[in-house]
Amino acid sequence: MPRKRKLLAQLSALQSNSSFPPFDALENLNAMPDGNSSPKSSKYFAIEKKNSSRLEADFFNQPCISLAKSFLGQILVRKLPDGRELWGRIVETEAYLGGEDEASHSKGGKQTQRNAAMFMKPGTLYVYQIYGIYFCVNVSSQGEGAAVLLRSLEPLQGLDAMRELRSASRKGPTKLLKDWQLCNGPSKLCQAFGIDKAFDQRDLTQDAAIWMAPGHDPPGEQDVVATTRIGIGNRGEWAQKPLRFYLRGNKFVSIVDKKTEREMAAMGHFSCS
Numbered sequence: 001m002p003r004k005r006k007l008l009a010q011l012s013a014l015q016s017n018s019s020f021p022p023f024d025a026l027e028n029l030n031a032m033p034d035g036n037s038s039p040k041s042s043k044y045f046a047i048e049k050k051n052s053s054r055l056e057a058d059f060f061n062q063p064c065i066s067l068a069k070s071f072l073g074q075i076l077v078r079k080l081p082d083g084r085e086l087w088g089r090i091v092e093t094e095a096y097l098g099g100e101d102e103a104s105h106s107k108g109g110k111q112t113q114r115n116a117a118m119f120m121k122p123g124t125l126y127v128y129q130i131y132g133i134y135f136c137v138n139v140s141s142q143g144e145g146a147a148v149l150l151r152s153l154e155p156l157q158g159l160d161a162m163r164e165l166r167s168a169s170r171k172g173p174t175k176l177l178k179d180w181q182l183c184n185g186p187s188k189l190c191q192a193f194g195i196d197k198a199f200d201q202r203d204l205t206q207d208a209a210i211w212m213a214p215g216h217d218p219p220g221e222q223d224v225v226a227t228t229r230i231g232i233g234n235r236g237e238w239a240q241k242p243l244r245f246y247l248r249g250n251k252f253v254s255i256v257d258k259k260t261e262r263e264m265a266a267m268g269h270f271s272c273s
Helices: 002-017 023-029 064-070 159-168 186-192 258-266
Strands: 075-079 085-096 125-130 134-140 147-157 210-213 224-227 244-247
Touching: 064 085, 064 147, 075 147, 085 186, 134 186, 147 159, 147 186, 147 244, 159 186, 224 258
Parallel strands: none
Antiparallel strands: 075 085, 075 210, 085 147, 085 244, 125 134, 134 147, 224 244
16 A cells, blocks of 8 residues: 555656656556556556546537547447457547448448448447458448448557457467557557457447447647548549548557648648658
């Protein structure tokens, strides 16, 4: 107890002298007697742990493009069967509008057994498989057949478990993945979070194994880059629509569009770095 009281006093002093979270003090407070901290997490998790409440139905009940932007900065949480929790900040999304959107699985209002989740209430997961091996996870929004693809996450907590899950999905000897390589792509984040077809049609507002929590500091419009979606092939004008959104300057984004960033800077949306 004396040790904990001393650390709490240090934490209080640090907080009174700085507007930034005292990461070292928090890590020491959570450390085990042998000096190791468990579970292993990113330094950013000290900020996010205070915001562990679940996002409710009202949050998901918005138009597709609005939801795709609103997801940026929010936290995806996955609770593994062994009780460990994985946390990742959403840094890149894509909007699929359904109906006339030629790149959407629900184009023309077509509803199948595979894409049924896209027509369910906002906040429902739509998980599909590509190339017979990889998975991608989407979240339904307002709009018939509309959904948002989660493209990239910034890992916050449970990075060692993410590496284990990524390694289990890769063939042959593998190099240790760096933090930015864990979730920088839709299939990579599904591997790292153990998301497969079993998660299709789950409700993010109710499920015990996966949900979203509010982020610490939602980005402003000036922080968001809007550009074309990735890998949708020849879809005419829909291939050129700016329906991919990502956090500018975040190294965990899968693909950066420097041309669009320069154009936005020239229009005064943000300063060019």
